[in-house]
Amino acid sequence: MSAMFRPSTQRLAYCARLYLRTPARPNYRLSRLPSLVPAAATSLPSRFYSSEPPAKPGKDGDKKPEKDVQGSGKEDGAQIDAKKAGGAPEGQKPEGTGEPELPVPPGWVRLNEEDIKHLNTYISLLPAAQKTVMEEHFKQVQRLGVPKELQELLTKQRTQGLSVMDAMRIPRMFLKMAEELAKIDAAEELKKNGKFPPSFNSNKPGEQGSQQQGQGSDGKQGSGGEKGQNQGQQGPQPPPDGRPFEMSDMFTWALAAAILYPAYFMLFPSDTSREITWQELRKNFLDKGLVEKLVVIKDRVRVELNRDAVNSMYPDSVAGNPLFHYYFSIGSVDAFERRLDEAQNELGIPSSERIPVSYATEGVAFNLLLTFGPTLLLVGLLFWGSRRAASMGGGGGGGMFSFGKSKAKKFNHDTAVKVKFADVAGMDEAKVEIMEFVSFLKTPERFQRLGAKIPRGAILSGPPGTGKTLLAKATAGESEVPFFSVSGSEFVEMFVGVGASRVRDLFAEARKAAPCIIFIDEIDAIGRSRSEGGGFRSGGNDEREATLNQILTEMDGFNTSEQVVVLAGTNRPDVLDQALMRPGRFDRHIHIDRPTMKGRQEIFKVHLAKIVTNEDIEHLTGRLAALTPGFAGADIANAVNEAALVAARANATTVEMSHFEQAIERVVGGLERRSLVLSPEEKRTVAYHEAGHAICGWFFRWADPLLKVSIIPRGQGALGYAQYLPSSDAYLMNTNQLMDRMAMTLGGRVSEELHFPVVTTGASDDFKKVTRMATTMVTQWGMSEKLGPLHFQNDQNQMHKPFAESTAQTIDAEVRRIVDEAYKQCKDLLIAKKKEIGIVAEELLRKEMLTRDDMVRLLGPREWPEKEEFTKYFDGQQGKPTAPPFPTESTDTPDEPQPAIFEEKPDGPKDK
Numbered sequence: 056m057s058a059m060f061r062p063s064t065q066r067l068a069y070c071a072r073l074y075l076r077t078p079a080r081p082n083y084r085l086s087r088l089p090s091l092v093p094a095a096a097t098s099l100p101s102r103f104y105s106s107e108p109p110a111k112p113g114k115d116g117d118k119k120p121e122k123d124v125q126g127s128g129k130e131d132g133a134q135i136d137a138k139k140a141g142g143a144p145e146g147q148k149p150e151g152t153g154e155p156e157l158p159v160p161p162g163w164v165r166l167n168e169e170d171i172k173h174l175n176t177y178i179s180l181l182p183a184a185q186k187t188v189m190e191e192h193f194k195q196v197q198r199l200g201v202p203k204e205l206q207e208l209l210t211k212q213r214t215q216g217l218s219v220m221d222a223m224r225i226p227r228m229f230l231k232m233a234e235e236l237a238k239i240d241a242a243e244e245l246k247k248n249g250k251f252p253p254s255f256n257s258n259k260p261g262e263q264g265s266q267q268q269g270q271g272s273d274g275k276q277g278s279g280g281e282k283g284q285n286q287g288q289q290g291p292q293p294p295p296d297g298r299p300f301e302m303s304d305m306f307t308w309a310l311a312a313a314i315l316y317p318a319y320f321m322l323f324p325s326d327t328s329r330e331i332t333w334q335e336l337r338k339n340f341l342d343k344g345l346v347e348k349l350v351v352i353k354d355r356v357r358v359e360l361n362r363d364a365v366n367s368m369y370p371d372s373v374a375g376n377p378l379f380h381y382y383f384s385i386g387s388v389d390a391f392e393r394r395l396d397e398a399q400n401e402l403g404i405p406s407s408e409r410i411p412v413s414y415a416t417e418g419v420a421f422n423l424l425l426t427f428g429p430t431l432l433l434v435g436l437l438f439w440g441s442r443r444a445a446s447m448g449g450g451g452g453g454g455m456f457s458f459g460k461s462k463a464k465k466f467n468h469d470t471a472v473k474v475k476f477a478d479v480a481g482m483d484e485a486k487v488e489i490m491e492f493v494s495f496l497k498t499p500e501r502f503q504r505l506g507a508k509i510p511r512g513a514i515l516s517g518p519p520g521t522g523k524t525l526l527a528k529a530t531a532g533e534s535e536v537p538f539f540s541v542s543g544s545e546f547v548e549m550f551v552g553v554g555a556s557r558v559r560d561l562f563a564e565a566r567k568a569a570p571c572i573i574f575i576d577e578i579d580a581i582g583r584s585r586s587e588g589g590g591f592r593s594g595g596n597d598e599r600e601a602t603l604n605q606i607l608t609e610m611d612g613f614n615t616s617e618q619v620v621v622l623a624g625t626n627r628p629d630v631l632d633q634a635l636m637r638p639g640r641f642d643r644h645i646h647i648d649r650p651t652m653k654g655r656q657e658i659f660k661v662h663l664a665k666i667v668t669n670e671d672i673e674h675l676t677g678r679l680a681a682l683t684p685g686f687a688g689a690d691i692a693n694a695v696n697e698a699a700l701v702a703a704r705a706n707a708t709t710v711e712m713s714h715f716e717q718a719i720e721r722v723v724g725g726l727e728r729r730s731l732v733l734s735p736e737e738k739r740t741v742a743y744h745e746a747g748h749a750i751c752g753w754f755f756r757w758a759d760p761l762l763k764v765s766i767i768p769r770g771q772g773a774l775g776y777a778q779y780l781p782s783s784d785a786y787l788m789n790t791n792q793l794m795d796r797m798a799m800t801l802g803g804r805v806s807e808e809l810h811f812p813v814v815t816t817g818a819s820d821d822f823k824k825v826t827r828m829a830t831t832m833v834t835q836w837g838m839s840e841k842l843g844p845l846h847f848q849n850d851q852n853q854m855h856k857p858f859a860e861s862t863a864q865t866i867d868a869e870v871r872r873i874v875d876e877a878y879k880q881c882k883d884l885l886i887a888k889k890k891e892i893g894i895v896a897e898e899l900l901r902k903e904m905l906t907r908d909d910m911v912r913l914l915g916p917r918e919w920p921e922k923e924e925f926t927k928y929f930d931g932q933q934g935k936p937t938a939p940p941f942p943t944e945s946t947d948t949p950d951e952p953q954p955a956i957f958e959e960k961p962d963g964p965k966d967k
């Protein structure tokens with residue numbers, strides 16, 4: 056607020072001018088002019104008469120004016136009854152303006168001498184440049200007068216000061232004055248067009264007679280009430296004196312100064328004060344008897360001077376200004392009072408005439424702040440909140456009043472969406488599916504010609520990071536159309552209805568930008584099945600449902616020729632509402648799975664294109680793809696970037712194979728934690744535990760052979776880390792593979808049992824895996840002869856098991872049997888290979904990490920054939936195949952679990 060008032064007076068006047076002009080005048084001119092004509096008609100003629108009050112309406116309306124206009128010289132009209140119009144005392148005529156007076160509008164009064172003197176004082180405080188202009192304008196104010204309310208306010212300000220309530224009246228008065236000015240302008244327009252409005256009050260019975268003289272449209276002067284009435288009926292009259300109507304602009308300046316200046320002084324008295332010393336006070340004012348009163352405000356004292364005496368003694372001094380005050384600082388109130396007493400004693404001032412001292416707490420501004428502080432704070436907070444929301448909102452509208460605006464980010468193909476299908480690797484089938492949308496957006500007539508309905512949209516589902524967003528962007532990039540990207544969660548807001556409104560806004564924008572693509576990521580945030588949650592319904596659900604319904608409605612609302620394609624991404628297609636999935640809405644369901652070996656290779660190629668490396672790209676991508684089963688596109692992008700960072704850290708000029716391997720280990724197992732120091736016994740236990748796994752992997756025919764094992768702790772509490780060469784991107788597993796894998800998983804604990812007197816907690820995670828695998832074999836994969844080919848859904852939320860108690864007992868018994876069998880298989884092998892475990896474990900303790908080559912060196916080549924597809928990248932022959940690739944064929948995808956490829960030990964101290 057202070058910023059608004061503190062700037063220069065020029066700005067102050069500018070603000071006032073804007074205030075007056077903006078809200079009222081242009082509006083009146085442009086849109087309300089016709090309705091103003093009568094308004095102007097009621098105001099204009101009052102200015103045709105100058106100074107003398109007319110006779111009382113009704114009774115003596117026909118009387119001639121008693122006096123002519125004083126000082127008008129050439130004016131011969133009668134003055135409107137000023138008392139009736141606004142209560143201005145007689146004789147309030149402009150003095151010293153040298154200009155003819157103007158008629159006073161109803162409710163206005165002339166400024167009296169005191170007012171004029173008072174306002175002149177303010178004008179005298181203005182900077183020289185503005186002073187001249189203001190003086191000029193002020194003359195015009197004196198000619199026309201001011202609203203009565205303003206005049207009263209000026210008097211009050213002069214005599215007792217303005218209260219807060221008075222200050223609050225100022226804006227209202229501005230509006231009133233602005234209206235009046237608009238009338239003047241309207242009248243001016245009419246005058247310019249040669250149409251003169253009927254005289255003021257012409258339709259008010261009894262007041263017509265108040266117009267004692269006027270001028271007809273023919274230029275002839277009218278006279279008397281009768282004439283006035285006739286004029287009123289006959290039509291418009293020109294102003295008598297060619298009065299400068301443009302003056303109203305200047306007028307606003309003067310009024311702004313008149314009103315805002317006192318308000319300014321009232322609110323910020325410090326700008327009209329000067330600090331003096333006690334000595335100055337004594338010498339200049341106290342000793343000369345000019346001090347009227349002293350006001351103590353905390354540690355300062357305001358000096359109230361006798362203005363008349365000051366003016367006569369220092370006529371040129373600013374001290375004579377009633378709004379100017381001197382201040383001086385005091386150490387303490389006691390000391391000040393003592394000093395003042397002494398001074399007055401010295402001056403021989405009798406006790407009855409001593410200078411009164413009063414005590415005030417704070418200034419007016421502080422009180423104002425106290426009064427309006429909370430409101431200002433609230434308004435400020437709301438404003439800040441809205442600005443913040445606007446800045447965070449990204450695209451779409453911002454601000455608190457644009458809650459319902461869509462937050463979708465819009466990419467234009469010229470600028471942002473540069474992604475093409477070539478940048479999306481390893482999902483050929485998905486690309487073919489989505490390609491159709493591209494042709495639809497590019498050549499819709501191809502479809503429409505044959506009467507084909509255009510697909511509305513597609514749901515892209517799949518695990519996180521598999522490139523759903525990328526594919527949607529590429530679709531937009533290929534089609535060269537705008538792309539709106541929004542996340543499902545951005546629709547959901549605290550308030551019900553906001554989401555629906557945002558959906559509406561998004562689709563409305565999209566329709567405007569058609570042809571275009573809307574991509575709603577994480578659509579499950581709003582598109583969850585509405586039946587979900589049963590009886591537990593909440594307000595959040597209502598909002599979600601309303602948003603979903605709006606999406607359904609909008610998609611129904613597309614007509615077949617509208618070229619807006621809606622793509623949606625989700626990791627959970629299973630939870631989506633069926634209504635979303637039905638034909639006519641999301642017509643296509645495109646599932647994007649984690650990439651296969653070949654897919655990973657292609658994705659590596661895409662991302663390696665940005666990396667500086669001298670490696671053979673074919674071999675590199677093959678090896679990396681073999682090392683990263685289960686990686687999604689995002690993991691691959693991350694691993695490649697990580698490799699570049701590792702290389703940069705090592706100051707390498709190119710990124711080498713070792714950098715990529717380190718990066719993959721880091722992505723899979725987490726950061727190496729060399730700072731975690733294990734005791735020698737713990738380290739030994741970890742080494743034998745990992746050696747147990749490694750030996751099992753090496754000697755069991757259907758298990759995955761070891762690629763790398765390390766006893767350097769990694770990530771969150773994993774004390775050991777092993778990486779196995781996958782036999783393939785396996786889609787099917789038989790019981791042999793499952794049993795070997797379970798036996799291998801138990802290898803850690805069995806090795807501990809064989810080499811140490813006590814076992815540790817390190818195998819907990821292994822047991823969990825084995826139990827889960829055995830349970831799935833029994834309950835879902837039909838691998839137990841006793842239970843047969845049955846599937847029991849393992850739903851944690853169900854209170855009752857979907858089988859009989861006897862079946863439960865059979866399941867338990869079968870799971871135990873399978874695990875026992877795996878355990879026995881493992882123990883038999885490790886007892887036979889106890890020596891080999893020792894060799895591997897001791898080597899591991901020495902080197903901390905062993906590779907597949909070390910295993911070959913220590914144990915000899917693996918007995919069982921391995922998949923050429925993978926091994927060719929690890930045989931040291933730079934990828935040249937030693938035998939024809941093993942043909943892989945997949946017919947079906949198993950449920951879970953997917954074969955575990957990496958064996959991590961995430962369970963901290965339990966896991967070694």
Ligand SMILES: Nc1ncnc2c1ncn2[C@@H]1O[C@H](COP(=O)(O)OP(=O)(O)OP(=O)(O)O)[C@@H](O)[C@H]1O
Nearest residue numbers: 478479480519520521522523524525658688689692
């Ligand atoms: N098939 C791919 N080809 C090339 N890069 C890919 C591929 N898939 C993913 N990426 C990389 O991974 C990044 C993230 O992919 P994207 O955001 O499209 O995944 P998403 O499936 O939408 O994930 P989410 O389900 O978590 O939203 C991409 O910017 C890109 O760098």
